């Protein structure tokens with residue numbers, strides 16, 4: 001069956017690769033981005049298979065309008081990909097409420113806005129897939145990543161709960177957790193940095209920022225292969241709740257789970273000692 005995909009952040013990076021992979025598979029794609037012309041420049045003119053739309057995911061009215069336009073052209077949304085996102089890199093103490101609001105507006109509330117808009121039609125259809133693009137940073141906290149990680153951990157909790165809420169309607173939710181992939185993610189035009197430096201953090205900030213700069217363009221993950229994996233998962237009868245992408249992420253998640261198991265075991269007696277004797 002020819003599926004209809006609705007993808008956010010499809011102007012470049014992973015979102016553009018997913019759109020291209022779905023088009024190559026013969027599916028229909030609603031490709032959205034903050035600037036419609038950037039989406040068209042990357043994916044080509046609209047056709048029987050493709051509709052490009054302007055959508056800043058932080059704007060709930062735009063999300064509603066984009067879903068409306070998608071339904072007008074294709075009549076359904078079978079696969080929703082909440083992909084739009086960026087990383088704010090900074091130590092928590094150096095961030096501001098505005099930084100937090102911006103990070104969450106895109107990475108978390110953006111997903112809420114688009115999901116609120118698309119869910120009614122997907123629920124009515126009683127079938128469909130939702131891919132929420134999280135990150136290894138959605139499982140693992142790291143220095144400079146307090147806001148980014150917080151937004152992705154929140155996305156994980158939301159997605160895991162949503163999966164249970166919509167399963168009775170035949171909808172599957174998959175959380176996508178990539179390690180480092182070679183997109184524009186680490187480029188200065190995608191990353192954001194705070195503007196409130198604190199001298200005590202200068203040395204570590206300098207070293208960590210330099211290490212991110214060095215990693216830009218060297219990430220081992222291939223966005224084309226990740227896109228192909230998602231196209232494959234979209235037609236799996238029982239897709240996973242979590243899809244970890246790339247060896248770095250697989251190894252890091254293995255290590256985190258082992259450490260959690262060890263800590264759980266070590267503190268087991270104290271943990272269960274808090275049970276009441278009512």
Ligand SMILES: NC(=O)c1ccc[n+]([C@@H]2O[C@H](COP(=O)([O-])OP(=O)(O)OC[C@H]3O[C@@H](n4cnc5c(N)ncnc54)[C@H](OP(=O)(O)O)[C@@H]3O)[C@@H](O)[C@H]2O)c1
Pocket residue numbers: 008009010011012013014015033034035038055056057058083084085086087106110133134135136137177178179180181182183184185186190219
């Ligand atoms: N690449 C990695 O290593 C990696 C690892 C883990 C997770 N991820 C996640 O993968 C997703 C895609 O990132 P990427 O690697 O493809 O990065 P990217 O190359 O920088 O692309 C990011 C995309 O998100 C869009 N975007 C940002 N804010 C938006 C907003 N408010 N509304 C709509 N679109 C918005 C950008 O649009 P513009 O062109 O308009 O800026 C762009 O299309 C993100 O959620 C990211 O957190 C990436």
